[in-house]
Amino acid sequence: EVQLLESGGGLVQPGGSLRLSCAASGFTFSSYAMSWVRQAPGKGLEWVSAIGGSGGTTYYADSLKGRFTISRDNSKNTLYLQMNSLRAEDTAVYYCAKDLRPLTTVITVFDYWGQGTLVTVSS
Amino acid sequence: QSALTQPRSVSGSPGQSVTISCTGTSSDVGGYNYVSWYQQYPGKAPKLMIYDVSKRPSGVPDRFSGSKSGNTASLTISGLQAEDEADYYCCSYAGSPVVFGGGTKLTVL
Numbered sequence: 001e002v003q004l005l006e007s008g009g010g011l012v013q014p015g016g017s018l019r020l021s022c023a024a025s026g027f028t029f030s031s032y033a034m035s036w037v038r039q040a041p042g043k044g045l046e047w048v049s050a051i052g053g054s055g056g057t058t059y060y061a062d063s064l065k066g067r068f069t070i071s072r073d074n075s076k077n078t079l080y081l082q083m084n085s086l087r088a089e090d091t092a093v094y095y096c097a098k099d100l101r102p103l104t105t106v107i108t109v110f111d112y113w114g115q116g117t118l119v120t121v122s123s
Numbered sequence: 124q125s126a127l128t129q130p131r132s133v134s135g136s137p138g139q140s141v142t143i144s145c146t147g148t149s150s151d152v153g154g155y156n157y158v159s160w161y162q163q164y165p166g167k168a169p170k171l172m173i174y175d176v177s178k179r180p181s182g183v184p185d186r187f188s189g190s191k192s193g194n195t196a197s198l199t200i201s202g203l204q205a206e207d208e209a210d211y212y213c214c215s216y217a218g219s220p221v222v223f224g225g226g227t228k229l230t231v232l
Contacts, residue, residue, distance in 0.1 A: 037169075047214075109175070
């Protein structure tokens with residue numbers, strides 16, 4: 001059974017940093033691209049970042065302007081999102097999501113999602 | 124990366140059919156057959172319902188179907204049931220890589 005378990009969310013002051021983690025199990029982690037998708041309170045889904053299975057290819061939403069860094073440790077089956085220079089508008093539930101198709105860096109479909117971790121940016 | 128356009132809300136009675144539209148451009152919906160649809164209940168994670176425009180993952184009822192014409196994709200739910208009341212989001216590959224719609228709240232009357 002595929003499981004994705006996010007952690008690392010919490011309350012952080014504007015300008016601060018936070019690192020999110022997503023522990024994966026139930027599939028060959030290194031074979032699949034992974035993404036982070038966020039949802040601000042009462043708002044819709046917004047794709048944030050993605051990384052290929054080997055970690056060599058990364059993608060970011062234009063709106064992030066270099067503040068976030070995605071990475072993965074395939075030996076630990078874990079996905080990360082390092083978030084710096086956080087702003088109030090980054091407040092959201094952050095989901096990690098697995099891509100449907102193996103062995104591709106073309107991010108198209110998310111077949112499994114974690115339960116999400118809440119990040120609140122406030123003073 | 125502009126969000127895809129969905130109606131904010133749709134409604135239908137049990138047993139009826141409803142269709143949710145998702146309008147993009149030739150750079151996303153119209154350019155690729157990589158449109159997917161997600162169902163989300165309040166406080167829960169999204170669930171994949173349709174992918175590659177019209178394919179259903181295992182376990183998704185065949186009451187859910189997808190289609191596309193030009194720059195607009197559609198999700199149709201037939202034989203509406205109370206448990207279908209949820210938010211629905213479309214998503215399309217856009218080369219960047221993906222863009223979501225703003226979401227549609229489905230109310231079962």
